[in-house]
Amino acid sequence: GVVEARLKSMLREATDGQPAVTPRVGIIMGSDSDLPVMKDAAKVLREFDVPCEVRIVSAHRTPEWMYSYALSARERGIQVIIAGAGGAAHLPGMVAALTPLPVIGVPVRASTLDGLDSLLSIVQMPRGVPVATVAVNNATNAALLAVRILGAGDVELLSRMAQYQEDRRDEVLIKGEKLEK
Numbered sequence: 001g002v003v004e005a006r007l008k009s010m011l012r013e014a015t016d017g018q019p020a021v022t023p024r025v026g027i028i029m030g031s032d033s034d035l036p037v038m039k040d041a042a043k044v045l046r047e048f049d050v051p052c053e054v055r056i057v058s059a060h061r062t063p064e065w066m067y068s069y070a071l072s073a074r075e076r077g078i079q080v081i082i083a084g085a086g087g088a089a090h091l092p093g094m095v096a097a098l099t100p101l102p103v104i105g106v107p108v109r110a111s112t113l114d115g116l117d118s119l120l121s122i123v124q125m126p127r128g129v130p131v132a133t134v135a136v137n138n139a140t141n142a143a144l145l146a147v148r149i150l151g152a153g154d155v156e157l158l159s160r161m162a163q164y165q166e167d168r169r170d171e172v173l174i175k176g177e178k179l180e181k
């Protein structure tokens with residue numbers, strides 16, 4: 001039926017549908033309702049000229065697709081995965097269990113419990129299967145961390161990160177100066 005066809009096309013996408021530029025970062029999230037938060041990660045990566053792909057991958061609603069995505073990410077050239085989810089946020093941990101790639105988890109604040117549920121679901125991983133967890137809704141930091149990870153083997157990217165930090169510092173200093181006047 002319709003669902004099977006959709007599932008098949010999604011699974012195919014994980015292996016065939018390669019974009020022209022090989023994405024280095026995979027941004028995935030449990031639901032399209034996570035997109036308003038997770039789009040910040042794509043924005044930061046664009047600023048750093050790091051090619052990424054954005055996909056809805058649900059650990060609970062599309063487990064086969066999650067499995068296929070995580071297992072194929074490495075051979076498709078993905079180097080870091082950013083995974084956002086809310087509530088019973090199992091996606092980042094399950095993906096980390098399936099791939100040797102670094103996984104950064106973004107706890108998304110769901111409608112109840114203020115995101116504490118998401119945070120604890122993502123951060124409390126068992127020894128041996130790490131997920132680098134950022135603050136609730138902080139997809140920006142997830143992308144910045146991905147840039148730093150990639151920067152460890154990419155001098156050009158690391159100097160861009162140093163420049164980014166200088167720019168942030170200058171912003172604060174300029175604001176401080178304005179206050180003093």
Ligand code: RP5
Pocket residue numbers: 029030031032033034058084085086087088108110
């Ligand atoms: C999680 O459940 C998603 O990551 C999302 O944060 C939350 C709610 O999803 P929807 O019911 O809005 O699709 O799986």
